[in-house]
Amino acid sequence: MRTVILSLVFVLWAPAADFEILDQAEFRRLFPPDAKVERLVTGLQFTEGPVWMPGQAGGYLVFSDIPADELKRWDRRGGLQLYRKPSNNANGNTLDREERLVTAEHGGRRISRTEKNGTVTTVVDSFEGRKLNSPNDVVVASDGAIWFTDPDYGLSGRPREQAGNYVFRLDTKTNRLTAVIKDFDKPNGLCFSPDESRLYVADSGKPRHIRVFKVTAGGEVSGGEVFAAIDKGGPDGIRCDEGGRVWSSSGDGVQIFSPQGRLVARVLLPESAANLAFGGRAGRTLFLTARKSLYAVETLVRGAPRPK
Numbered sequence: 001m002r003t004v005i006l007s008l009v010f011v012l013w014a015p016a017a018d019f020e021i022l023d024q025a026e027f028r029r030l031f032p033p034d035a036k037v038e039r040l041v042t043g044l045q046f047t048e049g050p051v052w053m054p055g056q057a058g059g060y061l062v063f064s065d066i067p068a069d070e071l072k073r074w075d076r077r078g079g080l081q082l083y084r085k086p087s088n089n090a091n092g093n094t095l096d097r098e099e100r101l102v103t104a105e106h107g108g109r110r111i112s113r114t115e116k117n118g119t120v121t122t123v124v125d126s127f128e129g130r131k132l133n134s135p136n137d138v139v140v141a142s143d144g145a146i147w148f149t150d151p152d153y154g155l156s157g158r159p160r161e162q163a164g165n166y167v168f169r170l171d172t173k174t175n176r177l178t179a180v181i182k183d184f185d186k187p188n189g190l191c192f193s194p195d196e197s198r199l200y201v202a203d204s205g206k207p208r209h210i211r212v213f214k215v216t217a218g219g220e221v222s223g224g225e226v227f228a229a230i231d232k233g234g235p236d237g238i239r240c241d242e243g244g245r246v247w248s249s250s251g252d253g254v255q256i257f258s259p260q261g262r263l264v265a266r267v268l269l270p271e272s273a274a275n276l277a278f279g280g281r282a283g284r285t286l287f288l289t290a291r292k293s294l295y296a297v298e299t300l301v302r303g304a305p306r307p308k
Contacts, residue, residue: 018297020266023258027265030245030256031299037267040294041080044068047092048237048290049137052279053101061279062287064090066106066154074294084120088112089154092137092189092237092275097144097307104135106154111135111146111170124170128178132162137189137237137275141196142307145219146170148181149187149201167201169219180221181213189237189275193244193259194304200246201229202235210235210248210257228261237275237289240304245284249273254288267297278303 018037021027038189049064053102060075066089073083084090088108096102101114102123109132110125123146134154139147151165167181167190181187192199192215199213199221212227233251240246244259253269254276271290279285283302288295 002200003023013221018268020268022266023262023264025289026258029243030265031297035298037269037288037295037297040296041072041074042293044072044292044294045073046265046274046291047294048091049104050275050277050279050287050289050294051093051095052277052283053289054099056200058281059265059279061277061287061294062093062101063275063287063294064093064103066091069107071103080294082116091135091154092148094138094140095306096140096146097142102138102140102146104138104148106134106136106156109134109154109158111138111148116201123172124168124177127166127168127179133160133162133165139190139192140307141192141219143217143219144172147190147199148174149184149190151184151186151188151205153186171219178219180219181224183224189235189249191238191240191246192304193240194242200238200240202238202248204234204236208234210238210246211263212261228255228257228263230255233272236273239276239278241278241301242304243301244304247276249275249288251291253290254286279288 019222044065045067068086071083071087073081083154089106090103092104103112111123113123133150133152136149147169166179169180169188170177188204189202199215202210209229210227211224213221214223230250236249238248248255251272254267256264275289284299286297
C-alpha cells in the first residue's frame with residue numbers, strides 16, 4: 001500500500017518538460033502542480049526589461065524590444081500593443097515609489113522617467129561631466145534612490161567617455177550620483193533582497209556569475225562575494241522573490257537559487273532568456289523576455305515588494 005501511495009504522489013508532482021527540478025520540496029513551494037510555460041508573443045527582435053504596471057482591469061506588462069526601438073505593452077484582454085516608439089533603445093524598466101516608469105536607455109545613454117502625464121524626462125545622463133556608457137538595468141530602493149548598471153553594450157560605435165563599467169546609485173533627494181561598484185566586467189541585471197540589506201548584481205561578461213553585496217541604510221555597499229555562477233549562458237536580468245530567492249535569466253531559461261545560493265530548479269525555454277519580472281493580477285505570474293518571444297508561467301510566490 002505504501003508503494004502505491006508514493007507512486008500516486010509522484011504522478012501528481014511529476015515535473016513537466018518545462019522544468020528541471022533539483023529540490024522537489026522547494027519546487028512545490030514555488031509552482032502549482034499544473035504549472036507550465038506559455039508563450040504569449042513571438043516574432044519580436046530582442047526582448048528585455050519587463051515590468052508590471054498597475055492599473056485598471058488588473059494592470060498590464062511593459063517590456064522593451066531593443067533593436068525595434070520600441071516599448072511594448074501586453075495584457076490578456078488587449079494582447080500585444082505599442083507602448084512607445086521611439087524608446088531610445090530602452091532596455092531595463094522598473095517603477096519608482098510613485099509608480100512612474102523608470103527606464104535604462106541604451107540609445108539615450110540615460111535613465112529616463114515617464115511622468116504621470118506621459119512626458120518622458122531625463123533623470124541622469126552623465127557622471128563627473130562625462131556621458132554614461134549605455135545604462136542597462138535599473139531598480140529603485142525604498143528611500144527613492146535609483147540604482148543602475150552601465151556596461152558598454154549599447155554604445156554602437158559612439159565614443160566611450162567613462163573609464164569603466166560601473167554600478168551607480170543616484171540619491172534622488174540630493175541628485176548626487178555615485179559609482180558604488182567599479183570592479184565588474186559587464187554589470188547587468190540587479191535586484192535587492194526583500195529587506196534591501198542585500199544587493200545582487202549579475203556580471204554577464206567573462207565571469208558569468210551573480211555577486212552579492214551588503215547595503216547600509218545610507219546606500220554604501222561592502223562584500224561582493226560570488227553568490228552563484230550560471231552554468232548555461234550568462235546571467236542577464238535577475239529578480240528576488242518575497243522569500244529571498246534569486247531568479248536569474250540564463251541560456252537555458254531561468255535558474256532559481258535559494259537565499260544561500262543553492263540551485264533549486266530551472267524553468268526551461270527554447271530561447272535564451274534576457275530578463276524576467278513578477279506581475280499579473282495576483283502578482284504571481286512570472287513573465288520572461290527571451291530573444292524574440294515573451295513567455296509566462298504561474299507561480300505560488302510574488303516578487304520582492306516594490307518600494308513605497
